[in-house]
Amino acid sequence: MxxxxxxxxxxxxxxxxxxxxxxxxxxxxxxxxxxxxxILQQFDELPIMEQLNQIEEYFTKEKIDxxxxxxxxxxxxxxxxxxxxxxxxxxxxxxxxTLRSIFNNTDQNFRVIIAGHKKPDIAELNHERxxxxxxKFPPPKNSQGFYFDKIRKRIVIGAFLRKIGFSxxxxxxxxxxxxxxxxxxxxxxxxxxxxxxxxxxxxVNLAKKEIWMRYSFYIGCGTSQLFYFRNEEFPExxxxxxxxxxxxxxxxxxRHANVLTYLKRANKxxxxxxxxxxxWVLAHGDNNSMILGKKDNLISAKHYxxxxxxxxxxxxxxxxxxx
Numbered sequence: 588m589x590x591x592x593x594x595x596x597x598x599x600x601x602x603x604x605x606x607x608x609x610x611x612x613x614x615x616x617x618x619x620x621x622x623x624x625x626i627l628q629q630f631d632e633l634p635i636m637e638q639l640n641q642i643e644e645y646f647t648k649e650k651i652d653x654x655x656x657x658x659x660x661x662x663x664x665x666x667x668x669x670x671x672x673x674x675x676x677x678x679x680x681x682x683x684x685t686l687r688s689i690f691n692n693t694d695q696n697f698r699v700i701i702a703g704h705k706k707p708d709i710a711e712l713n714h715e716r717x718x719x720x721x722x723k724f725p726p727p728k729n730s731q732g733f734y735f736d737k738i739r740k741r742i743v744i745g746a747f748l749r750k751i752g753f754s755x756x757x758x759x760x761x762x763x764x765x766x767x768x769x770x771x772x773x774x775x776x777x778x779x780x781x782x783x784x785x786x787x788x789x790x791v792n793l794a795k796k797e798i799w800m801r802y803s804f805y806i807g808c809g810t811s812q813l814f815y816f817r818n819e820e821f822p823e824x825x826x827x828x829x830x831x832x833x834x835x836x837x838x839x840x841x842r843h844a845n846v847l848t849y850l851k852r853a854n855k856x857x858x859x860x861x862x863x864x865x866x867w868v869l870a871h872g873d874n875n876s877m878i879l880g881k882k883d884n885l886i887s888a889k890h891y892x893x894x895x896x897x898x899x900x901x902x903x904x905x906x907x908x909x910x
Contacts, residue, residue, distance in 0.1 A: 657775040658755035665740035666703030668726030679707040681763035686711040691907035694771040702740035749821035764810040767864035768907040781855035794870035799888035806844040808867040
């Protein structure tokens with residue numbers, strides 16, 4: 588087998604000049620693009636359980652600067668309407684798991700704001716860090732209206748944050764994805780950045796009980812981007828014309844896959860993150876992408892030229908999805 592060669596580079600000399608988290612040095616394969624927080628080739632070849640163990644080791648061994656002056660994070664969730672859900676009970680269960688994954692974060696400097704038509708009947712909505720906003724506009728008539736409905740609810744959340752004087756990190760989160768319990772700790776240990784875009788993350792097919800690593804994670808998953816906004820960058824109202832006047836428009840672009848283009852147009856720098864701290868959950872029974880026919884329950888690692896692994900309780904433990 589041909590021996591891999593690696594070269595040592597300084598973060599300060601990475602050619603693409605993106606803003607990276609403070610780390611002394613990284614090692615990259617000579618032929619690999621310089622984009623990472625990890626020894627990427629070596630890390631990617633590990634079983635996922637070992638990857639998660641290495642992430643844990645990083646946090647327990649490194650001196651993490653949880654500066655209380657760093658921005659707070661708002662997790663913004665647009666909840667689909669009961670009237671267009673295939674299984675409202677499943678939608679509520681998925682939301683509960685997403686919320687539990689957030690609640691168990693080691694750094695509690697966050698809040699969750701959920702906008703929707705019908706308030707779910709789940710205990711998690713009584714959490715002190717959750718704010719429920721009932722929207723007044725009509726729900727979509729069918730699945731073709733899913734996307735615009737989600738964006739309108741996100742804008743409502745943005746206008747609410749403007750009203751209460753909030754400045755800080757804003758992260759759109761789908762109501763069925765999972766957040767690693769070190770996520771907030773990681774973001775707030777990094778130098779303040781206009782945006783964090785996740786280049787790696789996990790995909791899970793619950794029906795097949797399979798998990799795999801997804802590269803260019805932000806292209807496929809909506810739960811993959813976090814933005815810093817000053818209060819005046821949030822819209823004054825939820826009207827589209829008010830959104831277009833502010834930098835908040837980068838959070839409601841037509842496609843999250845184009846986020847890097849949106850950020851550059853807005854002259855906002857960003858941090859491209861290779862820590863897989865997010866999980867895109869599929870085949871749970873009410874995925875919008877499956878209802879729209881973009882994916883089905885047979886989706887697997889092979890569709891992404893990835894190595895699939897059996898999903899087991901170790902993942903639930905790592906993401907703190909408590910039952």
